[in-house]
Amino acid sequence: MSRRLLGLAxxxxxxxxxxFLFILPLVMSAVGAFQVxxxxxxxxxxxxxxxxxxxxxxxxxxISLSTVLIGIASIAIGGYLTLGExxxxxxxxxxxxxWPMFIPFIxxxxxxxxxxxxxxxxxxxxxxxxxxxxxxAQSFLDWRGIVIAFVWKQTPxxxxxxxxxxxxxxxxTIDAARNLGASKLRVLIExxxxxxxxxxxxxxxxxxxxxxxxxxxxxxxxxxxxxxLTADIAFRVNxxxxxxxxxxxxxxxxxxxxxxxxxxxxxxxxxxx
Amino acid sequence: MTAxxxxxxxxxxxxxxxxxxxxxxxGLMAFFIFxxxxxxxxxxxxxxxxxxxxxxxxxxxxxxxKVFAPRGGAIESLSNSLIVALLTVVVxxxxxxxxxxxxxxxxxxxxxxxLLAFLIPQAFPNLTVYVNIxxxxxxxxxxxxxxxxxxxxxxxxxxxAVWIATAAFSAIDVELEQAARNIGAGAMRTFMxxxxxxxxxxLMASAIFVFLESLDEFTGSYFVGAPDVNMLPLLLYTSAAxxxxxxxxxxxxxLLVPSLVFMLLVERFLKADVLSRVGH
Numbered sequence: 001m002s003r004r005l006l007g008l009a010x011x012x013x014x015x016x017x018x019x020f021l022f023i024l025p026l027v028m029s030a031v032g033a034f035q036v037x038x039x040x041x042x043x044x045x046x047x048x049x050x051x052x053x054x055x056x057x058x059x060x061x062x063i064s065l066s067t068v069l070i071g072i073a074s075i076a077i078g079g080y081l082t083l084g085e086x087x088x089x090x091x092x093x094x095x096x097x098x099w100p101m102f103i104p105f106i107x108x109x110x111x112x113x114x115x116x117x118x119x120x121x122x123x124x125x126x127x128x129x130x131x132x133x134x135x136x137a138q139s140f141l142d143w144r145g146i147v148i149a150f151v152w153k154q155t156p157x158x159x160x161x162x163x164x165x166x167x168x169x170x171x172x173t174i175d176a177a178r179n180l181g182a183s184k185l186r187v188l189i190e191x192x193x194x195x196x197x198x199x200x201x202x203x204x205x206x207x208x209x210x211x212x213x214x215x216x217x218x219x220x221x222x223x224x225x226x227x228x229l230t231a232d233i234a235f236r237v238n239x240x241x242x243x244x245x246x247x248x249x250x251x252x253x254x255x256x257x258x259x260x261x262x263x264x265x266x267x268x269x270x271x272x273x
Numbered sequence: 274m275t276a277x278x279x280x281x282x283x284x285x286x287x288x289x290x291x292x293x294x295x296x297x298x299x300g301l302m303a304f305f306i307f308x309x310x311x312x313x314x315x316x317x318x319x320x321x322x323x324x325x326x327x328x329x330x331x332x333x334x335x336x337x338x339k340v341f342a343p344r345g346g347a348i349e350s351l352s353n354s355l356i357v358a359l360l361t362v363v364v365x366x367x368x369x370x371x372x373x374x375x376x377x378x379x380x381x382x383x384x385x386x387x388l389l390a391f392l393i394p395q396a397f398p399n400l401t402v403y404v405n406i407x408x409x410x411x412x413x414x415x416x417x418x419x420x421x422x423x424x425x426x427x428x429x430x431x432x433x434a435v436w437i438a439t440a441a442f443s444a445i446d447v448e449l450e451q452a453a454r455n456i457g458a459g460a461m462r463t464f465m466x467x468x469x470x471x472x473x474x475x476l477m478a479s480a481i482f483v484f485l486e487s488l489d490e491f492t493g494s495y496f497v498g499a500p501d502v503n504m505l506p507l508l509l510y511t512s513a514a515x516x517x518x519x520x521x522x523x524x525x526x527x528l529l530v531p532s533l534v535f536m537l538l539v540e541r542f543l544k545a546d547v548l549s550r551v552g553h
Contacts, residue, residue: 004381007380008381010372011376018431089299102532104488106509107313111525112309115309125327128327206395206396213398214492219514243405
């Protein structure tokens with residue numbers, strides 16, 4: 001057996017799992033989205049846009065807002081880890097920011113649900129500190145809760161990537177700019193961030209796609225209308241057995257995710273050209 | 274007092290003053306990171322806790338007894354979750370070790386495309402995929418069975434297994450393998466006695482990632498496993514939906530502890546030489 005054939009034979013089982021358990025169902029869902037009672041048709045999409053246009057917009061706005069906030073937070077944390085001059089403060093931040101990274105989404109949903117509720121620990125603390133009166137306390141378990149949950153869970157992951165990229169930058173340009181009197185903020189925005197833009201974009205796109213497919217957070221925090229597409233898909237399948245509309249909704253989220261990836265590809269091609 | 278020391282004491286005072294904004298920001302961050310976790314811990318031992326009290330009125334472990342009682346569901350969910358996670362690790366490694374070795378050592382056509390293919394399950398919204406897998410599995414009798422759930426978790430965890438295994442194998446010095454071959458060891462013997470032990474820490478790290486990924490996976494288990502195969506994330510979801518915050522919080526804690534322990538351990542197994550090769 002030639003080496004090349006041996007290599008393919010060694011890889012084949014793992015690749016077959018991906019093909020049969022992911023690519024095949026993915027194709028099935030794309031095909032199923034266009035099937036109405038066994039025939040080709042646009043019916044599922046008509047129904048989807050009739051019933052769920054509001055939720056599609058809601059999902060895009062929530063996830064885009066979360067992505068922007070994650071980006072800002074990760075640049076701020078990564079920037080401080082790179083440019084911060086006090087070793088103790090940098091060490092504290094490095095220890096602090098990572099905690100939510102490995103906490104499962106379903107657990108994030110549960111603990112934020114109790115934390116952000118009207119009578120949750122956040123409001124109670126603010127009331128006890130005198131910052132808030134009990135009458136003004138409100139529940140954050142709506143779109144804000146979903147955004148907070150996404151930012152809480154995804155920021156450490158993007159920060160890890162961004163801080164890693166920042167740490168491997170050439171220190172000389174940074175030090176030169178600092179010596180010429182540029183403020184830390186200016187160095188961060190004009191020198192550091194442009195050089196890690198690619199890593200930041202990759203991290204944010206991965207987060208965007210992850211947030212597109214998280215079911216547990218919207219189910220735990222806000223399953224009332226308007227809600228995220230994932231909750232709608234689960235509802236369509238569990239309550240109506242309506243795979244057509246579920247697949248159409250899935251295709252919509254697929255198109256949204258791939259358009260983000262496409263923007264990235266175009267930007268990276270432009271950068272290379 | 275000389276001018277120099279008074280100047281340095283002013284600088285020191287300024288430096289000390291900087292701890293004020295730092296302290297406020299770090300304090301706020303700590304509140305938002307640890308507050309929810311502390312809230313969960315309180316719920317696990319709260320006997321009585323209702324509006325408008327900021328803290329539980331009575332503490333105790335009666336919810337723990339309820340959860341771990343024979344009919345509490347936690348024992349069944351916990352053992353199902355552990356069985357599925359362990360089987361997922363075994364299957365993933367059996368698939369990933371040959372694949373990773375081939376990707377690291379052998380000449381392959383479309384090598385980078387093959388590597389990318391394993392990323393597909395992480396790079397597309399996977400909810401509809403699980404919905405359709407559930408349909409296929411239903412036809413062939415795999416829906417609601419442990420092997421069915423394991424297969425879904427394998428497809429999702431394979432990217433960690435294959436990518437880290439590939440990195441672990443390529444971090445090994447080829448000359449060590451050649452030396453073994455030169456003194457007469459066969460290809461298989463060299464692999465088992467030289468390559469595999471050297472790659473073991475990296476493979477351990479990939480096993481940890483796959484284990485956690487399986488333990489925490491909700492969507493696939495929800496569509497393929499429920500209601501026949503009960504797992505910890507599903508128990509957490511149903512008890513939270515039923516308003517039972519004590520049981521939900523205890524389940525959340527059970528899911529959280531392995532994640533945090535492994536987070537601390539993984540840096541021991543995943544050394545920089547392997548880490549820098551992941552995805553290449």
